[in-house]
Amino acid sequence: MVPLFEHEIVTRHAFMSAADFANLIGLAQVTPGPIGFNSATYVGMAQSGFIGSVVASLGVMVPSIVISLIVAIFLRKAADAKWMKLLMKGVRPCVVGIIGAAVIFFAKTALCWQGAVIFAAVVFIRWTWAKLNPIWSLAVSALLGWALFLI
Amino acid sequence: MTLGGGMAMLPLMDREFVEKRRWLTPQEMVDIVAVMQSLPGLIAVNMAVLIGYRVKGVTGALVAAFASVLSPFAIIVVIASGLSSLSDTPTLDHIFLGVRAGCAALIFMSLFKLVKQVMDGPLAWSLGAIAFVASVVLGIDITFVILFGFLVGYGALV
Structure with a gap:
């Protein structure tokens, strides 16, 4: 999406x-959320304020919603068909x-080495405490990322 | 389309939709990952629509789509209004490195579980290995890798 955005927005x-x-x-990369969405909202905001950001956000979302909805409806209709099951056997x-x-x-x-330690720590945490919410594992990772580089 | 985006959500999807709420079976989740990654557009929105539709039809899909972008929208509006500024400090870099390593570990754990549920024979293992090599070594777009699996499934059909 980024090259397309650059062409439209800059050029x-x-x-x-x-x-x-x-x-x-x-x-857009460091803030949470899809990059395409974040950059559209940002450009909209920079161009014409809050209304601009709403319009830009909707504009970038609508194609995703329409296409996914059509595919979701089709998938539900075909879910029990034998050919669908075979196709999915190849896809999975x-x-x-x-x-x-x-x-x-x-x-x-x-x-x-810090990355390796964090990787091992998260695998260990999840292994021994499977019910823990993954978000907490990521909070621990962020904290370790900060702490390990202080050493 | 890149590998990063959607896959970071996988451990969370697994936890919330499969284990906790039982909206999806592990197989259905894999199917949704295949579809959301190969459709054009925002992967997070694709995922929200696919799961929302399965749970509560068109209404569910629309609610999920808007809910999925609500917090990014709010964050960007606040940052763009100049209320706060996010600079590239080394500390921030380190925190994000930590999060990426944590993501790798979480996805690794999900992978481990899915291997047990999906890989049921030599054909599945070879397909998985081909898909892995195609993405990592050859850098082939995910859409084509999934299309390849589709064609192999189709080959089994005729």
């Missing part, structure tokens, strides 16, 4: 400068493979 409509856009993407292992890839993706961005 075509000149809503903001290239440097401002780079800052915006940085901001691929999803597991992709989830494995996501582990590597995240691990690569935290490649240092």
Whole structure:
């Protein structure tokens, strides 16, 4: 989405400068939520205040909602069909493979001894205390990230 | 489409929707991950619509979609209003590094559980291995990897 945004926002409509856009993407990345959504809301806000941010947010959401809703309705209709079950038998292992890839993706961005310690600590916590909310594990990770670099 | 975005939500989905509320079976969750990752648009919104629809129809889908973006919306509006500024300090970098390592660990645990539930034979294992290598080594877009699984399933059909 980001290259498309850059083309529309910086090159075509000149809503903001290239440097401002780079800052915006940085901001959209560190704030929680989808990057596409965050940057749209931010540009809307910068352009025409609160109303602008509402319009921009809706604009970036509507296609997702429409497409997903159509697919969800179709999936429900087809859920019990035999062909659907067979197709999903092929898809599910691929999803597991992709989830494995996501582990590597995240691990690569935290490649240092502190990262390894945090990884091991969270695996240990979840292993021994499965009922703990994952959010708390992430809070512990954030705290460890801060503390371990003070050493 | 990138790997990062949607997958960080997986451990939370697993916990809230599968284990706690029992809205979805683990298989249904895997199906939803496949669909939400391959549809265009915002992955979080896709997920909200797919799960919301399954639980409470069109109303559920719409409520979930708007709820999913409410907190990011509020945060951005506050930051963009200049009420607070978020600068790139080393401390913040370290905290986010910690969160990413924690994410890796949480997704690893989810992966472990799903392997037991989904991988039921040599075909499944080979498909999983191909998908893993395709994403990690070859950097192939998730949509194509899922399409590949679809085609193999289709091959089993005819």
